[in-house]
Amino acid sequence: MASLRWGGDAGAAESERLNSHFSNLNHPRNNLRGTKSTTVRNIGGSINNIEEDDEEDVVDLAANSLLNKLIRQSLVESSHHVEVLQKDPSSPLYSVKTFEELRLKEELLKGIYAMGFNRPSKIQEMALPMMLAHPPQNLIAQSQSGTGKTAAFVLAMLSRVNALELFPQCLCLAPTYELALQTGRVVEQMGKFCVDVQVMYAVRGNRICRGTNITKQIVIGTPGTVLDWCFKRKLIDLTKIRVFVLDEADVMIDTQGFSDHSIRIQRALPSECQMLLFSATFEDCVWRFAERIIPDPNVIKLRKEELTLNNIQQYYVLCEHRKDKYQALCNIYGSITIGQAIIFCQTRQNAKWLTMEMIEDGHQVSLLTGELTVEQRASIIQRFRDGKEKVLITTNVCARGIDVKQVTIVVNFDLPVKQGEEPDYETYLHRIGRTGRFGKKGLAFNMIEVDKLPLLMKIQDHFNSIIKQLNAEDMDEIEMIDY
Numbered sequence: 001m002a003s004l005r006w007g008g009d010a011g012a013a014e015s016e017r018l019n020s021h022f023s024n025l026n027h028p029r030n031n032l033r034g035t036k037s038t039t040v041r042n043i044g045g046s047i048n049n050i051e052e053d054d055e056e057d058v059v060d061l062a063a064n065s066l067l068n069k070l071i072r073q074s075l076v077e078s079s080h081h082v083e084v085l086q087k088d089p090s091s092p093l094y095s096v097k098t099f100e101e102l103r104l105k106e107e108l109l110k111g112i113y114a115m116g117f118n119r120p121s122k123i124q125e126m127a128l129p130m131m132l133a134h135p136p137q138n139l140i141a142q143s144q145s146g147t148g149k150t151a152a153f154v155l156a157m158l159s160r161v162n163a164l165e166l167f168p169q170c171l172c173l174a175p176t177y178e179l180a181l182q183t184g185r186v187v188e189q190m191g192k193f194c195v196d197v198q199v200m201y202a203v204r205g206n207r208i209c210r211g212t213n214i215t216k217q218i219v220i221g222t223p224g225t226v227l228d229w230c231f232k233r234k235l236i237d238l239t240k241i242r243v244f245v246l247d248e249a250d251v252m253i254d255t256q257g258f259s260d261h262s263i264r265i266q267r268a269l270p271s272e273c274q275m276l277l278f279s280a281t282f283e284d285c286v287w288r289f290a291e292r293i294i295p296d297p298n299v300i301k302l303r304k305e306e307l308t309l310n311n312i313q314q315y316y317v318l319c320e321h322r323k324d325k326y327q328a329l330c331n332i333y334g335s336i337t338i339g340q341a342i343i344f345c346q347t348r349q350n351a352k353w354l355t356m357e358m359i360e361d362g363h364q365v366s367l368l369t370g371e372l373t374v375e376q377r378a379s380i381i382q383r384f385r386d387g388k389e390k391v392l393i394t395t396n397v398c399a400r401g402i403d404v405k406q407v408t409i410v411v412n413f414d415l416p417v418k419q420g421e422e423p424d425y426e427t428y429l430h431r432i433g434r435t436g437r438f439g440k441k442g443l444a445f446n447m448i449e450v451d452k453l454p455l456l457m458k459i460q461d462h463f464n465s466i467i468k469q470l471n472a473e474d475m476d477e478i479e480m481i482d483y
């Protein structure tokens with residue numbers, strides 16, 4: 001039976017999970033305004049209105065970051081070496097292979113083991129000794145999502161907190177309310193046995209009366225609200241902060257005003273405060289921001305695994321119009337054994353149309369577009385990863401950074417283009433590069449209207465890789481594809 005799921009149950013499950021926080025937590029959920037709605041959409045309604053919905057989904061870094069956290073099952077291991085740049089190159093470089101070597105408080109070590117961590121991750125091996133050093137050292141660290149950065153700075157915060165002192169001592173800035181909450185969860189898990197340590201969220205909607213004496217030691221919040229709490233409402237005394245963490249710097253600088261807010265907050269911290277900055281990517285703009293905000297830093301970088309098109313066979317099928325593309329897709333689908341496929345469309349409208357067509361033809365597919373909440377997206381991706389649906393139809397919302405390992409086929413139902421009708425090379429690489437991961441062979445099909453052929457040729461030249469033409473009406477030719 002065909003099915004189209006919108007994952008409302010995941011939202012509920014996530015709420016449950018988040019509700020089971022420390023009992024001593026001052027949680028914003030109960031009085032939060034302006035958060036995203038988790039209403040499950042009426043798919044029938046949306047699809048009937050497809051003519052009104054020709055929006056392109058843009059990649060939302062904060063949403064993708066949260067999505068990755070929700071669907072991640074374990075540490076992402078990297079084969080690259082960690083690069084370290086020390087503030088003082090003559091000082092010895094320490095790395096640890098065990099958590100015991102860090103001489104942590106007993107209750108913290110218990111918390112780490114209760115989370116199932118046996119040994120430090122690659123980035124933690126180098127970062128933790130620096131972060132826990134005396135005197136405290138500042139650090140800028142970059143490594144891809146899932147390599148253990150959050151766990152590292154949470155450990156640093158928890159180890160520096162004095163549970164007997166009842167005022168904010170550690171301040172962590174995150175780009176969104178949801179990401180702040182995720183970090184809070186890690187503090188709660190890791191600090192499970194640090195019974196007197198408490199967390200507070202400085203996020204929009206968490207209404208604290210002016211003059212309230214905040215007694216929690218760790219504050220996690222978004223830059224705008226933290227600024228408000230520090231300067232306008234005088235709830236946090238920044239001169240007493242010992243550890244300042246700026247998480248997801250790459251997402252932060254992508255959000256209007258957040259860099260300036262963060263810099264204002266940082267300027268009011270005492271000089272002995274430890275400053276730590278983390279980012280999944282390190283473009284020039286992130287680096288410039290990091291250097292402005294973290295004085296005298298040590299720098300740790302773990303290079304990202306690079307996507308390539310090397311072990312991916314790429315094909316294109318010339319088509320006249322949308323129906324034609326769909327027919328070609330059906331022919332391919334009927335002729336080769338497909339493990340799991342992701343089909344990319346440029347607009348929500350096309351994605352919905354295609355979903356309807358496939359469902360009407362009896363295929364089991366799911367649809368993922370940017371109008372869903374992150375929790376709903378996470379649920380859809382989870383079902384796809386569990387193999388409950390074989391085909392995922394999506395827009396660019398899912399083109400980057402979302403790791404679904406078992407995909408064997410990627411279809412570009414529409415080519416990724418930039419405004420001005422230039423190919424979007426990056427997005428092409430991110431869409432297709434996901435099939436041939438970890439040495440596996442991958443297969444990619446591009447459905448091309450004749451007038452789009454020059455764009456495809458540009459893509460071919462850009463990547464210096466061959467994209468072969470396929471006659472989608474010739475079943476024998478399709479069946480001959482070896483992958």
Ligand SMILES: Nc1ncnc2c1ncn2[C@@H]1O[C@H](COP(=O)(O)OP(=O)(O)OP(=O)(O)O)[C@@H](O)[C@H]1O
Pocket residue numbers: 065068069072073074075076115116117118119120121124143144145146147148149150151152280
């Ligand atoms: N030393 C470890 N051993 C085992 N698992 C770990 C270890 N450190 C972290 N993890 C787990 O690995 C996953 C990724 O870790 P973490 O969230 O800290 O990565 P991250 O680099 O901060 O990712 P992001 O940039 O998305 O926030 C989490 O599920 C975390 O619990």
